[in-house]
Amino acid sequence: MPAPLSHPDVAVDLVVLTIRENQLCFLAIERGIEPFKGELALPGGFVLPDEDLHEAAERELREETGISGMAPFLEQLETFGKPSRDPRRRIFSVAYLALPPNAGSPQGGSDAASSTWLPVNAPRNRLAFDHETILEHGIERARAKLEYTPLARSFCAEEFSIGDLRRVYEAVWGVELDRANFHRKVTTAEGFIEPTGGPPRNGKGRPAQLYRSGPEVRELRPPLMRPRN
Amino acid sequence: MPAPLSHPDVAVDLVVLTIRENQLCFLAIERGIEPFKGELALPGGFVLPDEDLHEAAERELREETGISGMAPFLEQLETFGKPSRDPRRRIFSVAYLALPPNAGSPQGGSDAASSTWLPVNAPRNRLAFDHETILEHGIERARAKLEYTPLARSFCAEEFSIGDLRRVYEAVWGVELDRANFHRKVTTAEGFIEPTGGPPRNGKGRPAQLYRSGPEVRELRPPLMRPRN
DNA sequence: ACAAAAGTGTTGTAATTACACCCATGC
DNA sequence: GCATGGGTGTAATTACAACACTTTTGT
Numbered sequence: 001m002p003a004p005l006s007h008p009d010v011a012v013d014l015v016v017l018t019i020r021e022n023q024l025c026f027l028a029i030e031r032g033i034e035p036f037k038g039e040l041a042l043p044g045g046f047v048l049p050d051e052d053l054h055e056a057a058e059r060e061l062r063e064e065t066g067i068s069g070m071a072p073f074l075e076q077l078e079t080f081g082k083p084s085r086d087p088r089r090r091i092f093s094v095a096y097l098a099l100p101p102n103a104g105s106p107q108g109g110s111d112a113a114s115s116t117w118l119p120v121n122a123p124r125n126r127l128a129f130d131h132e133t134i135l136e137h138g139i140e141r142a143r144a145k146l147e148y149t150p151l152a153r154s155f156c157a158e159e160f161s162i163g164d165l166r167r168v169y170e171a172v173w174g175v176e177l178d179r180a181n182f183h184r185k186v187t188t189a190e191g192f193i194e195p196t197g198g199p200p201r202n203g204k205g206r207p208a209q210l211y212r213s214g215p216e217v218r219e220l221r222p223p224l225m226r227p228r229n
Numbered sequence: 230m231p232a233p234l235s236h237p238d239v240a241v242d243l244v245v246l247t248i249r250e251n252q253l254c255f256l257a258i259e260r261g262i263e264p265f266k267g268e269l270a271l272p273g274g275f276v277l278p279d280e281d282l283h284e285a286a287e288r289e290l291r292e293e294t295g296i297s298g299m300a301p302f303l304e305q306l307e308t309f310g311k312p313s314r315d316p317r318r319r320i321f322s323v324a325y326l327a328l329p330p331n332a333g334s335p336q337g338g339s340d341a342a343s344s345t346w347l348p349v350n351a352p353r354n355r356l357a358f359d360h361e362t363i364l365e366h367g368i369e370r371a372r373a374k375l376e377y378t379p380l381a382r383s384f385c386a387e388e389f390s391i392g393d394l395r396r397v398y399e400a401v402w403g404v405e406l407d408r409a410n411f412h413r414k415v416t417t418a419e420g421f422i423e424p425t426g427g428p429p430r431n432g433k434g435r436p437a438q439l440y441r442s443g444p445e446v447r448e449l450r451p452p453l454m455r456p457r458n
Numbered sequence: 459a460c461a462a463a464a465g466t467g468t469t470g471t472a473a474t475t476a477c478a479c480c481c482a483t484g485c
Numbered sequence: 486g487c488a489t490g491g492g493t494g495t496a497a498t499t500a501c502a503a504c505a506c507t508t509t510t511g512t
Contacts (some may be wrong), residue, residue, distance in 0.1 A: 008236065008238075008239055008276075009236060009237075010237055010239065047237075047310065049312070049319070050312050052310060052311045052312065053308060053310040053311075053321075076307055076308065077309040078305055079305065079323050080282075081239065081276065081281060081282040081323070082281045082282075082496080083278070083279050083280070083281065090278070092239055092282075092321070092323075094308050094310070094321075112432060131478080161491085162492085163490070163491070177496080178476075178490095179479085179490080179492080180476090180477080180492075180493075180494090181474075181475070181476085183491080183492060183493085184492095184493090185474095200482090200491090200497095202482095202483065202484085203483085203484085203489095203490080204483080204484065204485095204488085204489050204490060205481095205482075205483065205489040205490025205491060206481055206482040206483055206489080206490060206491040206492075207482065207483060207490095207491080208490080208491060209492090221457065222473080391464080392463070394463075407502070407503070407504085408462095408463080408464075409465075409466075409503085409504080410501075410502065410503080412464080412465060412466090413465095413466090414501095429464090429509095429510095431510070431511080432462095432463080432510085432511085433462050433464080433510080433511065433512095434461080434462040434463025434464065434509075434511080435463055435464040435465075435508060435509040435510050436463090436464080436509065436510060437463075437465095438464080438465090451500080459512100460511105460512085461510105461511085461512085462509100462510085462511085462512105463508100463509090463510085463511105464507100464508075464509080464510095465507080465508070466505105466506080466507075466508095467504105467505085467506075467507100468495080468504090468505080468506095469502100469503090469504095469505105470501105470502095470503090471500100471501085471503105472499100472502095473498105473500070473501085474497105474498080474499070474500085475496100475497085475498075475499090476488105476495105476496095476497090476498100476512085477488090477494105477495090478493105478494085478495085478496105479492105479493080479494075479495100479497100480491105480492085480493075480494095481490105481492075481493095482489105482491080482492100483489085483491100483492075484487105484489085485486100485487085485488085485489105
């Protein structure tokens, strides 16, 4: 095992997703410093000497979004290490996917000139570095995990209607789903959601029964597959 | 973005899987140097200054197994970065899953006192560092990918019978599958396998028709789910 | 002939779809 | 009343598991 010839840095970059106005959105920052000053990028930063990767991702998420209390969904995506990916020097980036609960307006972080939610489908300039690739990976991971895990709950508030949950699936997958069949599937999947027992929520149309997350389950069984054709 | 206070190293570690005598096996090395000298570990090594992560994984695989010609299946698993995971200093490990084609006897590498294939289910001492965790992740990834990707082909030789393919599934999942239904499923899944057209292969029992990998497909449709209960 | 493995047919059940229909509210 | 979204019923289709059965070889 030859010793390495130089010492790189390791950063975490975050794909933070949420639903706003029935659209899947990601958190982008406008870079306040060179390189790529003024361009759009994903939030992120260096891993500190005594931090685990997951801790670093949590800290960056807190700094960029102001989220503090509840534990958000946070999962490692993939690590990027092309020598030329950062023009300054060799920096490895460990990408994370984050789904903040009840995501509100993000806060400006220390290095972020500003941060905003952008719909993933809206036209825009390419992101800095290789962040366009990282974002695509994050979106695809979220889409895939909706199928066979209870991930969709993480996009919702603590209490939600089945309609809310359906609109999450529709926004993330970009499809329309049959209301009736969706209702049966999610109420049948064991441990996915459970009724609050509280009063229904009024709005347009018939009031909706409210649900919360069911007991801890990794796998959604049976899975909820997205339409393939 | 504060600058990091110290510079870590980045290594790749490999979960190399193959089937030997109908058993799922992984490649282990006996460490020739401290720390953990004499103990079992996964093959791996540092990423060199001008290497991409994938290139480093390919190089380590070549050095440890002697594989050179064909491109093996090689996919990034996950990155581990707990500050205490290496007693020497801070080392990030990017884990890869590798499935060498026609895996033969591995070659001893430069730092490896010896390397051997060990059945994943046989009792043995714990692996050094956090490699036990990495191995578990690799095995679980392989098991999951058999379901919805054509990964199983990567465990087979260039030409294989449907029985060969079934024994791959059985070894990796640790279950018995119905021969009849398996045959139908894999021949129905579009693009998975195609007949060679050549003569059947003799052995015990009725000669088996031979197949090779079908056209490039990412997804197996319909998927081949493992039994859940 | 027999064992062994490949491969096909059949049948009952479960899952999925598509869509009709009723329910409870706001306006 | 009407629009809107929530929720249930149902029939046709499709997928799936279980297992009986036939085929083709080696011994």
